[in-house]
Amino acid sequence: MIINSTELQNNFGKYLMLAAQEEIIITRNGTEIAKLTAFKDTPAENPINTVQEKAPEYSYGGKKASYEEFLQIHQETEERMEYIDGEIYWLASPKTAHQIVITELFGFFFNFFQGTKCRPMVAPYDIELRRSPENINIVQPDIMIICDLEEKLNENDYYKGVPSLVVEVLSKGTRRKDMIQKLDLYMSCGVNEYWIVNPDNKELTVYLFEDHEIGNYVTYKNNEAAKSYIFEGLSVEISRIFKI
CATH class of the missing domain: 3.90.1570.10 (tt1808, chain A)
Known part of the structure; x- marks a missing residue:
């Protein structure tokens, strides 16, 4: 979920409860500035609890691409794809x-x-x-x-x-x-x-x-x-x- 900072300030209690269910991104003037997420207990055997998301399978090489590179790939294949903020995403069936x-x-x-x-x-x-x-x-x-x-x-x-x-x-x-x-x-x-x-x-x-x-x-x-x-x-x- 994405909300702006004013909405968070006006309804902090509400979004504090929602954060237990999903990650909340806070924006200011359209730019992401903070993240509100649920706190999870740290396992004793792993004092530093780092969560790393697996690279999505739909991502083109996990790398950025120029718009011109995207157009060239798009024209040379029948595969469905999207281009968002400089990255290519393959679309699965x-x-x-x-x-x-x-x-x-x-x-x-x-x-x-x-x-x-x-x-x-x-x-x-x-x-x-x-x-x-x-x-x-x-x-x-x-x-x-x-x-x-x-x-x-x-x-x-x-x-x-x-x-x-x-x-x-x-x-x-x-x-x-x-x-x-x-x-x-x-x-x-x-x-x-x-x-x-x-x-x-x-x-x-x-x-x-x-x-x-x-x-x-x-x-x-x-x-x-x-x-x-x-x-x-x-x-x-x-x-x-x-x-x-």
């Missing part, structure tokens, strides 16, 4: 639960946006997001709602805008990337709403981004219905999207 969630959600979106200018799209579909003119990122969200498709298509039929709403379905290999790196990327680059779906615990969290910060968020589960902040009337029953 999704599992069944992941695909069922996407199929169900896309059905809801397709019916809701019929007859409007907004279009639901599914991966693989490259989205270019720029933190700055030099910091170019290429991602493939699981689902995205695009409301300016015709206006932002270039001469090569590539979309060059920013989706209004983005959905990512978590998996073991992408959990950290989706919940931290992508959340910050989407928030920083103008996405208005971000849905994170967790098939393991059958929860869906909806984030509202305002002025490049988290304006609000809520987690839905069980027999609840997830509701969009930015699209009035858009509601998805949690029990309908988790079939397994």
Whole structure:
């Protein structure tokens, strides 16, 4: 979870309890400055308790790459990949639960946006997001709602805008990337709403981004219905999207 320093100061007790369940990154002016995490007892036989995360399998060589290097690799292979903050991530083939969630959600979106200018799209579909003119990122969200498709298509039929709403379905290999790196990327680059779906615990969290910060968020589960902040009337029953 990522929150800004003002939100932490105003609700410290709340986030102190949440830290027992998940790591909380604190930002100031969009920059990560601190981490709030649960304290764990140190084993007697190991007085220095150092936790080192295994290098993710989806990482390209565990090394940074220039945007030009990414483009060359991207053009020479049929493998799906993303490029985030100077690093290439290979995208593994999704599992069944992941695909069922996407199929169900896309059905809801397709019916809701019929007859409007907004279009639901599914991966693989490259989205270019720029933190700055030099910091170019290429991602493939699981689902995205695009409301300016015709206006932002270039001469090569590539979309060059920013989706209004983005959905990512978590998996073991992408959990950290989706919940931290992508959340910050989407928030920083103008996405208005971000849905994170967790098939393991059958929860869906909806984030509202305002002025490049988290304006609000809520987690839905069980027999609840997830509701969009930015699209009035858009509601998805949690029990309908988790079939397994």
